[in-house]
Amino acid sequence: MNITNSGCTRGSNPSSLFLGTQRPLNSMDPDPNPNPTNKINRDRVRIPNAIHHPSSYVASFAAFAMITRNVANDVLTVGKELRTLADEFIPREYQDYYLHEMKKLLVNKDTEFAIIIDEYPPQSNSPDQMFKAVETYLATKVNEPCIRKVNVCKNKETLAVRMNENEEIIDEFEGVQVKWRLATNIEPQSGTKRYELTFHYRHRFMVLESYLPYILDRSDEIKAGESGLKLHMIDNGYLEPKTIVLNNPMTFETLAIEPELKKSIIEDLNGFQNGKEYYRRIGKAWKRGYLIYGPSGTGKSSLIASMANHLNYDVYDVDLTEVDSDSQLKSILLDMPGKSILVFEDFDQLQNPIRDDKESRKMSFSRLLSFMDGIWSCCEEERIFIFTTKCADKLDPEVLRPGRVDMHIQMSYCTFSAFKQLAFNYLEVEEHKLFKHIKELLQSVNVTPADVAGELMKCRKDATMSLEKLVAYLETKTRL
Numbered sequence: 001m002n003i004t005n006s007g008c009t010r011g012s013n014p015s016s017l018f019l020g021t022q023r024p025l026n027s028m029d030p031d032p033n034p035n036p037t038n039k040i041n042r043d044r045v046r047i048p049n050a051i052h053h054p055s056s057y058v059a060s061f062a063a064f065a066m067i068t069r070n071v072a073n074d075v076l077t078v079g080k081e082l083r084t085l086a087d088e089f090i091p092r093e094y095q096d097y098y099l100h101e102m103k104k105l106l107v108n109k110d111t112e113f114a115i116i117i118d119e120y121p122p123q124s125n126s127p128d129q130m131f132k133a134v135e136t137y138l139a140t141k142v143n144e145p146c147i148r149k150v151n152v153c154k155n156k157e158t159l160a161v162r163m164n165e166n167e168e169i170i171d172e173f174e175g176v177q178v179k180w181r182l183a184t185n186i187e188p189q190s191g192t193k194r195y196e197l198t199f200h201y202r203h204r205f206m207v208l209e210s211y212l213p214y215i216l217d218r219s220d221e222i223k224a225g226e227s228g229l230k231l232h233m234i235d236n237g238y239l240e241p242k243t244i245v246l247n248n249p250m251t252f253e254t255l256a257i258e259p260e261l262k263k264s265i266i267e268d269l270n271g272f273q274n275g276k277e278y279y280r281r282i283g284k285a286w287k288r289g290y291l292i293y294g295p296s297g298t299g300k301s302s303l304i305a306s307m308a309n310h311l312n313y314d315v316y317d318v319d320l321t322e323v324d325s326d327s328q329l330k331s332i333l334l335d336m337p338g339k340s341i342l343v344f345e346d347f348d349q350l351q352n353p354i355r356d357d358k359e360s361r362k363m364s365f366s367r368l369l370s371f372m373d374g375i376w377s378c379c380e381e382e383r384i385f386i387f388t389t390k391c392a393d394k395l396d397p398e399v400l401r402p403g404r405v406d407m408h409i410q411m412s413y414c415t416f417s418a419f420k421q422l423a424f425n426y427l428e429v430e431e432h433k434l435f436k437h438i439k440e441l442l443q444s445v446n447v448t449p450a451d452v453a454g455e456l457m458k459c460r461k462d463a464t465m466s467l468e469k470l471v472a473y474l475e476t477k478t479r480l
């Protein structure tokens with residue numbers, strides 16, 4: 001069965017009902033090879049994807065569902081409404097053909113429906129809202145680690161876990177089974193992605209009216225951090241009751257650092273997380289401190305996000321310049337729940353507070369640590385604290401002694417293995433003829449992973465061109 005979309009434009013809202021086709025669009029010839037003996041017929045409806053706001057989407061689904069319901073009501077009589085619909089959308093010369101095929105579709109109880117959701121709506125450069133919602137929703141359904149891939153370059157706002165092409169996921173909603181398949185789109189934007197949702201035709205109302213709106217709501221919930229991590233801020237010296245979701249999709253899988261360093265950090269975190277009994281036995285508070293140091297752009301914040309995602313802990317960002325008194329700090333520390341990461345960024349700024357009347361009330365770093373030493377035992381358990389700095393050499397070693405700060409992590413300029421991870425993240429390439437030259441260049445210049453990531457993002461659809469740009473950038477650096 002083929003229904004074409006030619007003539008399906010109506011006023012200023014041409015996409016309120018857009019019937020797709022398995023044959024090229026605008027081809028209005030009747031199917032030369034109809035196959036009436038096929039048990040399963042498949043029909044495809046393209047979701048109206050020029051609409052971006054979720055609520056408009058729901059409205060659009062509702063409108064679409066109403067039209068579909070009207071069509072279905074007419075199955076028995078094949079009457080007025082179907083004819084009206086055809087009058088409105090289909091050029092006169094093709095109406096009989098359309099009505100004939102529509103009738104066949106609606107009475108055939110074995111018909112399968114496929115709804116197509118494209119990554120990019122026609123003539124648009126912004127990803128489709130529904131597509132993003134589906135991606136977020138399906139991420140929670142993909143359990144196999146081997147098909148999990150986190151794409152950091154595409155969209156930093158969401159945890160974009162992708163299925164492999166042609167992979168299928170069966171989902172169940174209100175007792176109805178539906179099937180999702182990821183395909184590559186050939187139109188409207190070649191090479192972009194599309195999801196195909198297939199289900200039995202008798203479930204079309206449930207899918208349009210309940211299942212798809214449910215996915216929109218569900219993806220909002222997922223993004224709002226129902227199970228996600230939160231970033232808590234300190235305002236005026238007190239913990240803000242409101243939190244923002246930590247939408248940093250960085251994980252150890254995508255973090256570009258030396259593999260041995262990565263391994264040792266993960267082992268340390270796992271040891272801490274599973275160490276409840278151990279800490280109890282030795283009579284110490286269940287806490288661990290990390291110092292992360294390195295130049296700007298080497299990935300200190302990315303490492304913190306990876307740690308938070310790995311442990312599934314919320315992050316508390318503590319700006320000590322906002323803390324004016326010991327009692328304020330005490331209440332902040334006591335208010336923070338267990339399973340949390342406290343981050344003191346650029347803490348070296350606190351080393352030598354300026355001694356005027358106002359500043360002298362601010363916390364100095366060593367005072368902070370002594371203060372924390374005394375308060376830990378009354379705090380919630382299972383907490384990590386992280387100090388970051390761009391220059392660790394200025395710090396007093398006494399302040400950073402083991403027991404206070406257990407692990408020192410140096411974030412370095414981009415090495416070749418870090419580059420390979422970035423090339424995989426951003427371009428999905430594991431090997432390339434330019435890699436050898438890039439390796440040599442990286443040995444002679446200091447560039448941060450952030451610099452390399454910035455270059456790789458410039459031309460992400462063409463790996464060779466992107467790597468050539470990186471080579472040119474590195475060569476310029478070597479001449480400086």
Ligand SMILES: Nc1ncnc2c1ncn2[C@@H]1O[C@H](COP(=O)(O)OP(=O)(O)OP(=O)(O)O)[C@@H](O)[C@H]1O
Nearest residue numbers: 255256257295296297298299300301302449450453
């Ligand atoms: N090691 C890394 N692995 C993967 N991506 C990285 C890495 N380092 C930097 N990036 C990329 O560069 C961006 C900036 O890095 P990030 O903010 O983590 O660096 P930073 O060391 O915390 O910088 P600053 O000291 O200025 O806060 C990140 O969002 C990420 O996209």
